[in-house]
Amino acid sequence: MTDTLVSDAAERLFADLATPDVVNAAEAGTWPAELWTAVTEAGFLDALGGTSGGALDGLGDAVDVLRAAGRYSVPLPVAETMLARWLANRVGLAPPEGPLALAVEGPEDHLELRRMGADWQLSGTARSVPWASNARGLVVSTSVAVALVAPVGAMIKQGKNLAGEPRDDIALELKLDARSVAGAPMDADAAVVYRLGALFRAAQMTGALEEALQLAVTYAGDRVQFGRPIGKFQAIQQQLALAAEQVAAAGVAVASAVAAGAGDLAFAAGAAKLRVGEAAGKVADIVHQVHGAIGFTHEHRLHQLTRRLWSWRDEFGVESAWALELGRLAASQGADGIWPFLAQR
């Protein structure tokens, strides 16, 4: 499928089924079954990897689906299931149908898979695992191996992010037989999966950012004060121009990381997450200011976007964490190596 076909299909599907009421109901505890079925049947969950299941085929399609999902605040583990399915398939573990959760060994979460004779021992904890309590299966990614675990095997303490999406703490101390574990290839170890997670969150954020800007521009054209639409005032125009700059930068950062693909995930995914995360805070600030008090109500849809932006920018690496990592990478090039390093990206 070409990019536009996928993103058009996703836009249509989400516009029909991920209405603001469905999003609010999901937050209140009603699983959006019809929406989930439609997402599954559309094939979106297997966008990454495509049929080859190999390298990052389909990354562009996956990101297009996620951008559309972000635009409509789709209250489902689309990114998580997509990534978990790709990873499980990549290492030859057949993932169950249904929503999946993903726990990744990373800077904050210590997870370990160790060989114990013919079996494996999985141990560790992960905080704020997205959608763990809704998942039919949990895929665990470490630097060494990948494991597929039944969710009952993980001790869960339920929590939610600012947007009311499930973010659950898990503790794992399990013996797994060899059928549930596979070695992690270099192109699908925890570092790669974490970066893909960051890129996926960034993709969701770009959709939410574009939509939030659109809502603010529309509102500024409709809302009349002092006898004219507030969008006619330079003070408002300048603020919305700044928001547009951030939205534009965010979109380019994600598109560039997609274009770089597997070849430069180490730099581009983190750089995109950093850049989009910064945009998220700035744009949320401006779109709320433009909307005034109505945007601070639960009734208005803006919060479905901004609460997700505020949550997602913290997940899979906050801006400062990526800055630290990218800064070390840049410094290691030597001062006169920084430009050549950038110029080939």
Add this chain to the structure above:
Amino acid sequence: MPIAFRFDPVALPPACESLRKEVRAFLADARASGLWAPAGDFATNHSPEFSRAIGARGWIGMTWPKKYGGQERSMLERYVATEEMLVAGAPVAAHWIADRQSGPLLLRFGTEEQRLEFLPAIAKGECYFCIGMSEPDSGSDLASIRTRADKADGGFRLNGRKVWTSHAHRSHYAITICRTSSADGDRHAGLSQFIVDLKAKGVTIRPIKNLAGNLDFNEVTFDDVFLPLNRLVGTEGAGWQQVTSELAFERSGPERFVSTFRLLVEFARRVGANPDPRAAEALGRLTAHLWTLRRMSLSVAGMLQAGEMPNLEAALVKDLGNSFEREIPELLRLLAPRGSRSGGNDRFEETLAEAVLHAPSFTLRGGTREILRGIIARGLGLR
């Protein structure tokens, strides 16, 4: 209504990378031989010797037709050659305006005679242009200019005063915009562009010292300067359309975000290969921003190559880019407790001093941030 801006991803073709190697090798050799030293930015570091040297290599007017001295290379190749010179801090100021603006203007609107007279000399790095736009009472509000060209026998007589004209004292010609008829009704009507010979009788150039103490810009006075008819550029009265039709060329390039890049490099040199967390964080953040801006800017170059004129996208690049190049010194000074100093022997301190002193000009030259944000707001449908 969908959001009205678009940045298509661009991949640099292999020809760009071989050119990049050539440019780097030339810059390294020429620097070693003493032809140039890094300083300032595209608007300040001025060297006719350097301009002639790169002209001889075909790196001025690169995209122009061969019959006008060009190389018929792509916008992306021009981009690569340009960015390599800019990040190195090479002295491009002498040919900069002619290469980026005046030459393309003549290609699009000039007569065949004008093209043949000026373009080959520009491409050789021998003929320099400046731009006469701002006046004492006209800055962002360009349509309010009062410099006039009145019909005279065989041409026009030019009277008025331009200010902030960069390198007028080191240039051969000024593309000057002036009134050729009054602004009845439409204030954008009645403006015309001329090629003004800066050696002509009646032209007076007086330097204006800038806050850094440099003599880069000038006041240029025209006292009954005779302009032959063949120095009119394009259509009489269409100056506004001519000036505004190709703003994407001058607002989207690397010069809009790398003016202080060398400070980042000197910072990296100072903190070394294993920086402390604060330094690493600053370096990483700036690197990610620069990567994003460059991808945005390259995207605009790709659209220009495809024959589009993405003026809105260019405005987005320039305002974001100018903010970025101003942020570099603001962020890095916090990590260098002794701050800026000139006359010492510390490259970071010297570069910081230069960056801080020149930063105010970034968001003024080529369109103020307020004007750019107005253009963006218009692109959003707000005005």
